Amino acid sequence: MKLRNILGGRASPPSRRTRRPPPQVLCLAVLALLPLAASAQLDIVITRSTQRAIPIAVVPFEWRVTLGLPYDFAEIVEADLARTGQFAPMGRETMITRPTSFSEMRLTNWRIMDVEAVLVGHVSGSEANPTVEFELVDVYAGESLLVYRLQSSRDAFRATAHRIADLVYEQLTGARGMFSTRLAYVQVTPGREEFRLIVADADGQNPIVVLRSTDPIMSPSWSPDGAWLAYVSFEAGHAEVFVQEVATGQRRPLSPDRNSASAPAWSPDGRFLAVARNVNANSDIYIYPVDGGSPQRLTRHSATETEPEFSPDGDRVYFTSDRGIGPQVYVMPSRGGRAQRVSFTGSYNARPRLQPDRNQMAVVHQQDGRFRIGLMDLRDESLRLLTDGPLDESPSFAPNGRALIFGAGTTAGRGLGVYFIDSGVMRLLRAPEGILREPAWGPHEN
Amino acid sequence: MNFRKNTKACLPILLAVVLAACETSGTAAQPEPGPDPAGPDAATAAGGATAAGAGSGAIASGTVINREGPPVAAEPGRSASGDWIGGPQGTLVIYFDYDRSSIREEYSQVLQAHGAWLAANQGQAVRLEGHADERGTPEYNLALGSRRANAVTQALTALGAGSAQLNAVSFGEERPAAEGADEIAWSQNRRVELVYETN
Numbered sequence: 001m002k003l004r005n006i007l008g009g010r011a012s013p014p015s016r017r018t019r020r021p022p023p024q025v026l027c028l029a030v031l032a033l034l035p036l037a038a039s040a041q042l043d044i045v046i047t048r049s050t051q052r053a054i055p056i057a058v059v060p061f062e063w064r065v066t067l068g069l070p071y072d073f074a075e076i077v078e079a080d081l082a083r084t085g086q087f088a089p090m091g092r093e094t095m096i097t098r099p100t101s102f103s104e105m106r107l108t109n110w111r112i113m114d115v116e117a118v119l120v121g122h123v124s125g126s127e128a129n130p131t132v133e134f135e136l137v138d139v140y141a142g143e144s145l146l147v148y149r150l151q152s153s154r155d156a157f158r159a160t161a162h163r164i165a166d167l168v169y170e171q172l173t174g175a176r177g178m179f180s181t182r183l184a185y186v187q188v189t190p191g192r193e194e195f196r197l198i199v200a201d202a203d204g205q206n207p208i209v210v211l212r213s214t215d216p217i218m219s220p221s222w223s224p225d226g227a228w229l230a231y232v233s234f235e236a237g238h239a240e241v242f243v244q245e246v247a248t249g250q251r252r253p254l255s256p257d258r259n260s261a262s263a264p265a266w267s268p269d270g271r272f273l274a275v276a277r278n279v280n281a282n283s284d285i286y287i288y289p290v291d292g293g294s295p296q297r298l299t300r301h302s303a304t305e306t307e308p309e310f311s312p313d314g315d316r317v318y319f320t321s322d323r324g325i326g327p328q329v330y331v332m333p334s335r336g337g338r339a340q341r342v343s344f345t346g347s348y349n350a351r352p353r354l355q356p357d358r359n360q361m362a363v364v365h366q367q368d369g370r371f372r373i374g375l376m377d378l379r380d381e382s383l384r385l386l387t388d389g390p391l392d393e394s395p396s397f398a399p400n401g402r403a404l405i406f407g408a409g410t411t412a413g414r415g416l417g418v419y420f421i422d423s424g425v426m427r428l429l430r431a432p433e434g435i436l437r438e439p440a441w442g443p444h445e446n
Numbered sequence: 447m448n449f450r451k452n453t454k455a456c457l458p459i460l461l462a463v464v465l466a467a468c469e470t471s472g473t474a475a476q477p478e479p480g481p482d483p484a485g486p487d488a489a490t491a492a493g494g495a496t497a498a499g500a501g502s503g504a505i506a507s508g509t510v511i512n513r514e515g516p517p518v519a520a521e522p523g524r525s526a527s528g529d530w531i532g533g534p535q536g537t538l539v540i541y542f543d544y545d546r547s548s549i550r551e552e553y554s555q556v557l558q559a560h561g562a563w564l565a566a567n568q569g570q571a572v573r574l575e576g577h578a579d580e581r582g583t584p585e586y587n588l589a590l591g592s593r594r595a596n597a598v599t600q601a602l603t604a605l606g607a608g609s610a611q612l613n614a615v616s617f618g619e620e621r622p623a624a625e626g627a628d629e630i631a632w633s634q635n636r637r638v639e640l641v642y643e644t645n
Contacts (some may be wrong), residue, residue, distance in 0.1 A: 192621070213495035216620035218584055235495040238615045239588060249497040260592065260616060263585040276585060281596030281614065283589040304589040320586060327586060351583045364583050371581065391627065393583050409580075409627070438584060 042430045043083075043204055046412055050424035053088035054172060055114055056081065060092065061121040061132065062100040068127030076161030077119065080179040080203065081168065083418075084403070085425030090115055102135045102144045110139045117145070119168060129153050132160055136168055146171050162201070173422070176444065178202055178398040183405065184210075184220040184229055185416055185439040187431055197231060199246060202398075202441070204416075204429040210249060221264050221273075222442040229440075230254065230264035230273055241275055243290060254288055255295070261286075265308045267334070274298070274308035274317055274334075285319050287334065298336060307351045310334065318342065318352040318361070329363060329376075343376060345383040351394065355401045362386075362395035362404055373406050373419065386419050387426065396441045405439040523556065530555045532563025533570070534642040539623075540598055542636040545582070547593035549601055557598070560640065561605025568608055573641040574598050576616040577623070579632035584618055591616030598638045 058078040063070035081087035090113060099105045100122040110118055121134030129151065136146035146167060152160040159180065166177025179202055187196040187209075197211035197220060211217060215234035222229060223243075230243045236253075239260035244251035254273060255261040263276040270290065277286040277295065283304045286295040299305040303323035310317055317334045320327050326347040332339040343349035348366035355361065355375075363383075365374035370389040376382070391409025398404065401421075408417030408428055415430035416439045429436060523537030524530055530537065537556045540549065549557070564570060576595030578587035595614035603609055624631040 211495055211497045215495065216617065217495075218588070218618070218620065233495055234617065234620070239618075244497055251497045260588070262588050276589070278589065278592050278616070281592050281599070283592065304586070304593070306589050307583065307585045320583070322586075327582075350586055366582070369581075391580065407584075 042432065044412075044428050044430070045425065046410060046417070046428050047424060047426040049085035051086070051422065053086055053423070055088050055090065055116050056168075056172075057090040057095060057110065057113070057115045057118045059095060059098050059100075059118060059120045061123050061134065062098075064122055064124040065127050065130050071123070071157045073121070073123065073132060073157065073161045073164065074119070076158060077165045077168065080162060080165035083203065083425075083427065084169070084420045085423030086169075086173060086420065101133075102137050102147075105137060107137075107139055107142050115139055117168075117172060119164075121164075123152075127154065132164070134164060136171055158201070158206070162203075173402075175402050176400045178400045178403060178441075178444075180445060181399060182222075182226065182442040182445070183416075183439055184222060184231075184442065186217050186220065186437050187434050188437065189434040197229070198436075199229075210244065210246060211251075219263050219438060220440045221266060222440055223266050224268055224270045224443055226443045226445045228270075230266065232262045232264070239278075241273065241288075243273075254290070263307050265310060266290075267310050268312060268314045274310060274319075276306035276308065276319075285317060287317075296336075298332070298334070299339065301339075305330075309352050309354060311354060312356060318354065320350040320352065329361070342378070342381075343383075344381055345374075345376070349374070349376070349383075353395050353397055353404075355397050356399055358401055360401075362397065362406075364393050364395065371409070373404070373417075375421075386421075387417060392417065394438045396439055398441045399444045403441075405441050407437040407439065523559075530559040532559035532561070533567065536560055536563070536640075538640045538642075540594075540638045540640070541633065542594055542638070544579070544632070544636065545590065547590065547597045549597050557601045558605055561602045561607050564602060564608070564611050565606030568611065571611045571613060571643040572602075572607075573643060574602075574612060574614045575621075575639040575641055576614065577621060577635055577637050577639070578619045579635040580619045580622065580627070581632065582619075584620070588616050588618035588620075591618045594636075594638050598640070 058074045060072065060074045078089045082089050096109055099120050101120055116139055118137045118139055119134060121132060123130045123132050125131040131149060132152050133149045135144050138145050148167060150160055150163060162179040165179040169177035181202045183200050183202060185198055187198050195213045195217040196209045197217050198207045199210050200207040213233060213235055218232040220229050220231040228243050228245055230241060232239050233242050239262045241254040241261045241264045242251050243254055255275065260278045261275045265274045273288045273290055275286050275288055276283050282302060283306050284300065285298040285305050285308045287298055288295045298317060301321065301323055303321050305319050305321045307320040308317050315334055316331050318329055318331045321330050327350040328341055329343040329349050329352045330339045331342050343363060346365060346367050349363040351364045353362045359378040361376045361378055363374050363376055365372050365383060365385060371391050371393060372385050372389040373387045373392050373395050374383045374385045392406055394407040395404050403418060403420045406417045408415055413428060413430060414435055415428045416436045418427045418429065536559055540553050574595040576591030578590045595616055599612045599614045602612055622635040623637065624634040
């Protein structure tokens with residue numbers, strides 16, 4: 001099997017360039033209203049792609065299982081890839097043939113359709129535990145890029161499809177896929193009668209309520225292994241940090257005292273939580289051992305220090321402080337020391353989140369009363385604004401760093417904004433009722 | 447009582463101290479007319495949280511802790527003779543300017559009345575619930591609500607209340623008094639609510 005990245009700088013034949021259709025135009029429209037459970041999220045496109053999308057054909061996988069209803073793996077794979085704005089899947093109705101393997105393909109049929117990559121596959125074995133075999137084909141090189149056989153099971157069809165999308169995404173873009181990850185966020189029902197902490201798949205599907213409360217829930221944060229969530233609950237009458245095992249629902253307060261605690265952030269090794277703790281109305285950053293024990297105070301300043309975030313190596317803690325004029329991002333060693341200011345563009349930069357494996361940081365940037373998500377380069381301190389606001393907040397990176405989710409307060413509506421950095425596509429996830437806010441994108445889980 | 451006398455004598459100084467904390471940056475902050483102080487959502491909310499696992503769907507042992515809702519504010523906060531009154535019958539909401547935790551001058555008499563009432567009713571406790579409007583990050587707004595609640599705490603302490611009577615708490619932007627993404631709603635949400643504990 002030969003593996004190659006077809007985006008990796010390979011020169012394209014000029015004939016293809018001239019015959020390529022214009023970039024796919026995604027207008028402000030409801031793209032997907034899939035038949036789903038009542039609380040499923042609606043997914044609409046706010047901003048269309050600014051980059052050329054890779055033309056790909058995801059051919060429906062042949063169902064060779066003798067029993068059971070066919071499951072459409074290809075449909076999920078195609079939807080995952082299309083959502084990023086980096087791929088322009090070919091419509092099924094325009095597919096002349098539906099090959100199930102590379103050997104069955106006549107490449108010229110696909111070349112005339114201007115398709116660059118084709119995913120083919122078939123499903124065999126028992127309905128309870130089928131085997132999914134698939135192959136990704138580079139149409140112009142005329143070779144197979146990826147051949148895989150995955151074991152699935154009846155209750156994991158969707159997860160298998162996301163896994164296939166991850167592999168295709170990684171092969172064609174060079175970045176690890178983010179489709180097999182999960183989101184956590186807060187749903188506030190109409191009239192603020194109930195606050196729900198929800199865990200859902202990365203595409204917003206399969207939302208599961210892991211905590212319900214009549215009191216506010218804030219600031220969910222995933223442990224590095226994806227097994228735990230830390231969050232803030234007001235059930236004791238003031239802000240308190242809890243940790244909860246996602247699979248079992250077992251939970252305990254991290255900070256059971258009268259001082260309010262908020263904005264929990266995990267250390268990369270999962271052993272500590274940086275927390276904003278409010279003592280005598282002065283908020284400072286404290287480091288709590290997750291397994292119990294007394295917190296260590298990190299910042300000592302009369303200004304407000306909050307919204308901590310560990311550096312990927314765990315050696316530093318970034319945080320928001322208004323010790324200067326307006327809130328700005330600062331950094332200091334996680335074992336204590338001097339704090340240094342990091343953000344300098346404009347008078348308001350808050351809620352730092354570091355882009356995994358890159359020298360970039362997402363912030364909430366305010367100018368002229370508009371709150372927008374910005375991407376700051378930590379090397380030259382330049383700031384690029386990604387969203388329009390006016391009330392965007394709570395950015396959180398996908399674990400591959402190629403997308404971020406945030407609390408979107410757009411003129412088109414409120415919900416969870418998903419911004420794909422490579423394509424410039426912004427989507428909005430909304431609930432049929434209430435408001436979705438404070439999202440946290442979970443880690444890779446496979 | 448001599449405690450009271452002292453308080454009265456010190457009042458101008460104390461108020462000056464409290465108001466000096468106002469960071470009036472050049473322009474005299476013209477307060478927006480405060481909305482009617484009748485408490486929003488005065489219904490008692492039975493608190494509690496129920497946890498469940500995402501894997502098993504099992505409901506875990508959820509803690510249920512009751513939280514008292516704010517009592518209903520009665521009248522606009524003045525006596526028949528027009529004096530500001532303290533205690534549960536007084537003005538129960540203090541409004542703030544955007545991103546500020548300094549108390550506006552218009553509230554000096556309101557807080558004097560509450561301070562005096564608390565000094566005279568030392569068995570009574572009041573919860574000071576700080577809130578922020580939705581602009582800015584939720585975590586920052588939690589700290590802002592705390593600073594507002596603390597500003598009122600300090601003022602009331604200076605005006606005669608005992609620190610054991612005062613319990614400051616912040617809800618950030620999580621419990622707005624008014625829904626809406628405009629200044630009318632925001633001005634009602636930047637507030638500290640005085641919630642007299644019923645005992």
